[in-house]
Amino acid sequence: MARLTTRLADWFAGEKIPVGDTADRVFDWLTVNASGLFDAIAAGMQAMIDAILWALITPPPLAVIAVFMLIALLLQRHWLTVIGVMLGFLYILNQGYWEETMQSLTLVLASCLVCMAIGVPTGIALAHRPRLYSWTRPLLDLMQTLPSFVYLIPAIVFFGIGLVPGLIATVIFVLPAPIRLTQLGISSTPVALREAATAFGATPRQLLWKVELPSALPQIMAGLNQTIMLSLSMVVIAALVGASGLGVPVVRALNSVNTGLGFESGMVIVVVAVMLDRMLRVRRKS
Amino acid sequence: MNAIEFDNCSILFGKDSKHALSLADEGMERPAIKEATGCVLGAHNASLSVAEGEIVVLMGLSGSGKSTLLRAVNGLNDVTRGDVRVRMGSRMVSVPDADRACLRALRLGHVSMVFQQFGLLPWRSVAENIGLGLELAGATPASRRARVDAQLAAVGLDGWADRPVAELSGGMQQRVGLARAFATEAPILLMDEPFSALDPLIRSRLQDELLDLQRESRRTILFVSHDLDEAFKLGNRIALMDGGRIVQTGTAREILARPANDYVADFVSHLNPLDVLTASDLAEAGKADGSPLPADMPLKQVLSALADNTACPVAGGGVITRDAVLRRLAAA
Numbered sequence: 113m114a115r116l117t118t119r120l121a122d123w124f125a126g127e128k129i130p131v132g133d134t135a136d137r138v139f140d141w142l143t144v145n146a147s148g149l150f151d152a153i154a155a156g157m158q159a160m161i162d163a164i165l166w167a168l169i170t171p172p173p174l175a176v177i178a179v180f181m182l183i184a185l186l187l188q189r190h191w192l193t194v195i196g197v198m199l200g201f202l203y204i205l206n207q208g209y210w211e212e213t214m215q216s217l218t219l220v221l222a223s224c225l226v227c228m229a230i231g232v233p234t235g236i237a238l239a240h241r242p243r244l245y246s247w248t249r250p251l252l253d254l255m256q257t258l259p260s261f262v263y264l265i266p267a268i269v270f271f272g273i274g275l276v277p278g279l280i281a282t283v284i285f286v287l288p289a290p291i292r293l294t295q296l297g298i299s300s301t302p303v304a305l306r307e308a309a310t311a312f313g314a315t316p317r318q319l320l321w322k323v324e325l326p327s328a329l330p331q332i333m334a335g336l337n338q339t340i341m342l343s344l345s346m347v348v349i350a351a352l353v354g355a356s357g358l359g360v361p362v363v364r365a366l367n368s369v370n371t372g373l374g375f376e377s378g379m380v381i382v383v384v385a386v387m388l389d390r391m392l393r394v395r396r397k398s
Numbered sequence: 399m400n401a402i403e404f405d406n407c408s409i410l411f412g413k414d415s416k417h418a419l420s421l422a423d424e425g426m427e428r429p430a431i432k433e434a435t436g437c438v439l440g441a442h443n444a445s446l447s448v449a450e451g452e453i454v455v456l457m458g459l460s461g462s463g464k465s466t467l468l469r470a471v472n473g474l475n476d477v478t479r480g481d482v483r484v485r486m487g488s489r490m491v492s493v494p495d496a497d498r499a500c501l502r503a504l505r506l507g508h509v510s511m512v513f514q515q516f517g518l519l520p521w522r523s524v525a526e527n528i529g530l531g532l533e534l535a536g537a538t539p540a541s542r543r544a545r546v547d548a549q550l551a552a553v554g555l556d557g558w559a560d561r562p563v564a565e566l567s568g569g570m571q572q573r574v575g576l577a578r579a580f581a582t583e584a585p586i587l588l589m590d591e592p593f594s595a596l597d598p599l600i601r602s603r604l605q606d607e608l609l610d611l612q613r614e615s616r617r618t619i620l621f622v623s624h625d626l627d628e629a630f631k632l633g634n635r636i637a638l639m640d641g642g643r644i645v646q647t648g649t650a651r652e653i654l655a656r657p658a659n660d661y662v663a664d665f666v667s668h669l670n671p672l673d674v675l676t677a678s679d680l681a682e683a684g685k686a687d688g689s690p691l692p693a694d695m696p697l698k699q700v701l702s703a704l705a706d707n708t709a710c711p712v713a714g715g716g717v718i719t720r721d722a723v724l725r726r727l728a729a730a
């Protein structure tokens with residue numbers, strides 16, 4: 113009996129399922145056959161990053177702060193939020209992390225643009241195809257639960273180092289959130305509203321724009337909020353592949369066991385997170 | 399001229415509808431059909447025509463198939479067998495056979511609907527909700543405004559145009575629902591228990607307003623209700639449904655005078671016959687002395703005539719006796 117279990121265990125270990133080998137082979141194949149595609153993606157991402165970074169770095173910091181305050185005012189119409197945004201940015205300026213913050217904001221904004229541009233249409237399509245959604249759910253789960261470090265490796269392989277691979281890894285990790293929330297919002301549109309619009313002659317497109325999207329807006333905004341928060345949480349990890357920004361001092365502090373530097377830069381990340389969250393909070397009056 | 403015609407219309411929900419239909423044709427009831435095939439019998443062999451300008455009320459217990467039948471008129475429910483025809487201008491269009499463009503034209507300009515739970519878009523203002531049908535038809539905001547304002551005035555909501563609908567009370571929300579349905583100027587109106595969610599006072603006021611609106615604009619109305627008083631107040635004719643089948647169609651008088659079966663008799667039993675029946679409903683063959691009573695004299699007045707005589711002649715032939723009236727009243 114004991115011999116049998118040992119042999120069974122040996123046989124089991126001997127026949128290792130080639131998860132790693134397969135991944136290797138897929139990535140090799142992709143590097144050889146799809147490099148043109150990756151180069152195009154990289155060029156596009158780089159252009160976007162450059163544009164956002166330029167817009168954030170070129171003007172004097174106080175002008176950038178004013179613009180953010182204006183955005184906060186328009187979105188929230190709440191003076192306390194506006195003042196909070198101002199104080200937060202002044203704190204960052206005071207700590208001397210302005211450039212790093214702008215670089216990280218660039219990563220966050222770029223990731224938001226990409227994730228929302230892909231996530232919202234995908235979420236809509238999945239909400240209209242419940243079957244397909246039940247098939248894609250395991251994939252979305254996988255994308256979110258695989259440790260985000262794992263994405264860094266192929267990101268380096270395909271895109272080298274810098275902000276672009278950081279952005280790619282961030283997007284893969286964050287994308288499921290806006291997809292899920294959009295899908296939830298669209299598919300929980302009350303049937304009564306859908307029927308009312310249909311009864312008055314709405315085409316499927318009108319139904320989407322005039323009923324489903326407005327009805328799903330709170331969830332879509334929650335998706336945007338999550339996208340921002342999750343992207344920000346990737347800032348430190350992106351630093352490992354050479355993405356400049358607030359993650360760099362954190363990683364440096366870790367390598368040199370520098371508690372002061374670690375807390376200083378960590379606090380700045382917290383301040384950025386709180387500010388963005390307050391700016392984009394959805395409050396629907398009903 | 400008819401505005402809506404149901405022609406042996408059957409509606410089933412579920413996969414094996416062919417088999418279920420044949421069972422329904424054999425006279426099987428909904429629960430047995432559900433048991434045998436998994437299909438729900440929504441409506442079976444329903445035939446009914448609604449004339450232009452008429453108000454017909456679909457009545458019956460909960461689950462009798464009223465909404466199912468109503469929703470076939472604008473294609474919200476698919477018809478399994480039979481036909482539903484709706485007037486579009488000078489021709490009758492078959493809804494089950496209509497292609498997408500035709501169905502859309504029908505919904506945009508010929509048939510509009512009022513819902514029990516209002517179905518208003520909560521993030522929109524009152525005016526934006528009323529203008530929904532016009533907006534979906536592609537009307538510009540400027541051209542919508544005039545019609546929306548007219549409807550606002552018609553339902554007594556002027557001054558509320560820019561308020562969010564969520565701020566309104568139930569009665570006011572349903573006024574918005576009415577205005578939205580009237581705004582498209584569709585000649586046919588479908589109303590699925592529009593007033594059931596409202597309290598009695600508001601309900602009765604809205605019923606009066608609906609009658610006023612209907613008098614002014616001569617719409618054809620197919621109205622679903624499970625409230626007998628409402629049905630008799632609004633309906634020119636009433637179609638009583640039971641288990642997906644129409645069991646009797648007629649005016650309130652006809653139904654009360656000659657209920658088709660026990661279900662119908664039961665349904666109308668607590669109506670006061672004095673309010674509904676007339677002399678001719680209770681006339682019997684025979685002769686009597688005295689001046690004849692008009693055939694359409696309400697039973698209440700007939701009673702006072704019978705106080706002095708045991709029998710009175712009825713214009714157009716027949717007599718009405720005190721005994722017959724007493725027997726009828728005792729039965730109620």
Ligand SMILES: Nc1ncnc2c1ncn2[C@@H]1O[C@H](COP(=O)(O)OP(=O)(O)OP(=O)(O)O)[C@@H](O)[C@H]1O
Pocket residue numbers: 411438439440458459460461462463464465466467624
């Ligand atoms: N989409 C659907 N799918 C399956 N069954 C349905 C559907 N719509 C209605 N039914 C069933 O058809 C039957 C008739 O329903 P319907 O809604 O027409 O009843 P009703 O007379 O309007 O009742 P109520 O007064 O409760 O509104 C019910 O047994 C209902 O469960």
Ligand SMILES: [Mg+2]
Pocket residue numbers: 464465466590
């Ligand atoms: Mg109903």
